[in-house]
Amino acid sequence: MADTEQIPESIAELVPNFTILTLPMVTRFRGITEREIMLFEGPDGWAEFSPFTEYDAAESSRWLRAALEFAGLLPGTAEAGPSAVGQLADTAGRSGAAAVRSVAVNATLPACATSEVESILARYGPVGTVKAKVAEHGIDSLPADVERLREFRRLFPSTTLRLDANAGYSLPEALRACAELAELDLQYFEQPVAAVEDMARLREQLDGLPVVLAADESIRKAEDPLRVAELGAAEVVIVKVQPLGGIAAARSIIEACGLPAVVSSALESSVGLAAGAQLAATLPRTPVSRELLGEHPACGLGTGRLFAEDVVSADLSVRPVNGQIPVTRIVPDPQRLERLAVDQGRFDWWSMRLQECWSVLRPSLLSSRS
Numbered sequence: 001m002a003d004t005e006q007i008p009e010s011i012a013e014l015v016p017n018f019t020i021l022t023l024p025m026v027t028r029f030r031g032i033t034e035r036e037i038m039l040f041e042g043p044d045g046w047a048e049f050s051p052f053t054e055y056d057a058a059e060s061s062r063w064l065r066a067a068l069e070f071a072g073l074l075p076g077t078a079e080a081g082p083s084a085v086g087q088l089a090d091t092a093g094r095s096g097a098a099a100v101r102s103v104a105v106n107a108t109l110p111a112c113a114t115s116e117v118e119s120i121l122a123r124y125g126p127v128g129t130v131k132a133k134v135a136e137h138g139i140d141s142l143p144a145d146v147e148r149l150r151e152f153r154r155l156f157p158s159t160t161l162r163l164d165a166n167a168g169y170s171l172p173e174a175l176r177a178c179a180e181l182a183e184l185d186l187q188y189f190e191q192p193v194a195a196v197e198d199m200a201r202l203r204e205q206l207d208g209l210p211v212v213l214a215a216d217e218s219i220r221k222a223e224d225p226l227r228v229a230e231l232g233a234a235e236v237v238i239v240k241v242q243p244l245g246g247i248a249a250a251r252s253i254i255e256a257c258g259l260p261a262v263v264s265s266a267l268e269s270s271v272g273l274a275a276g277a278q279l280a281a282t283l284p285r286t287p288v289s290r291e292l293l294g295e296h297p298a299c300g301l302g303t304g305r306l307f308a309e310d311v312v313s314a315d316l317s318v319r320p321v322n323g324q325i326p327v328t329r330i331v332p333d334p335q336r337l338e339r340l341a342v343d344q345g346r347f348d349w350w351s352m353r354l355q356e357c358w359s360v361l362r363p364s365l366l367s368s369r370s
């Protein structure tokens with residue numbers, strides 16, 4: 001088959017049918033109360049393409065690559081074909097282990113009143129790992145963060161605790177926060193500062209403080225995700241399937257970084273979360289990752305509960321039950337697709353966006369073949 005046939009100019013030849021949905025969220029998150037997503041089906045099953053609406057075509061084209069790969073529609077590359085499930089079985093087979101059917105997820109503790117810690121975490125049922133958001137208002141939040149997390153430790157002395165500052169501190173502020181929060185027995189501290197260079201400086205200046213740094217935004221938003229490893233900016237990397245361009249791309253980045261990885265979501269429906277679960281179930285386990293993250297590291301894929309609606313009923317969804325999500329493929333419920341469908345204006349906007357992203361992605365697929 002000629003290249004131009006296999007990698008057509010019009011995405012409509014690869015993806016003739018798709019559906020666009022609005023998923024209402026339980027509460028405002030990341031400044032939004034509903035999430036628009038595209039779903040389509042390929043030979044390997046259903047896939048989700050859901051870059052946030054403000055993302056440009058260049059950034060969003062990586063998300064499209066991920067969706068095409070998960071659907072089995074990525075043309076002209078080594079990843080094409082019935083990939084995901086095959087790789088899962090293959091990985092399990094090679095290691096001699098049974099295929100992983102579920103993965104652990106963390107609960108999330110938002111910035112809340114100290115008196116709410118117990119009731120918020122009670123909703124999750126038994127979980128082994130909690131990720132607490134800190135630095136909502138930068139360093140000004142530190143006294144309240146410390147108080148809230150001391151209460152957490154009083155209630156849950158043996159639960160694994162991670163922190164995420166979403167780059168909310170300057171370098172000196174981050175040092176102060178690490179010094180105060182280190183007593184809480186942290187598994188890791190995600191992205192205290194924004195710049196990858198500052199992450200590296202912070203790590204140097206921690207000077208024996210027992211705080212492991214994890215890079216999230218430094219991997220996902222960076223031009224060069226490998227700089228984290230080159231600069232020694234973190235000991236753990238947070239990886240997300242769609243922003244990194246798919247399961248295969250995420251695996252290559254993890255391998256090239258040589259650092260333990262934790263898979264997290266990009267605020268997806270169960271269809272998108274299923275891709276994350278597949279990656280999480282097949283992450284390489286090394287002595288370093290066991291030492292830093294334990295035997296069954298929780299992933300950040302429990303975000304299904306942030307949505308008031310999903311594309312399947314709760315019992316078929318990738319929602320956490322007792323701190324675990326299933327590793328499975330999701331077939332959306334047609335009635336839900338109909339009920340949650342966007343209006344014609346939004347459908348047209350996404351149709352154009354799909355083609356724009358394809359026009360950015362296509363040349364790289366053509367050049368990777370030649």
Ligand SMILES: [Mg+2]
Nearest residue numbers: 164166190216
């Ligand atoms: Mg994060």
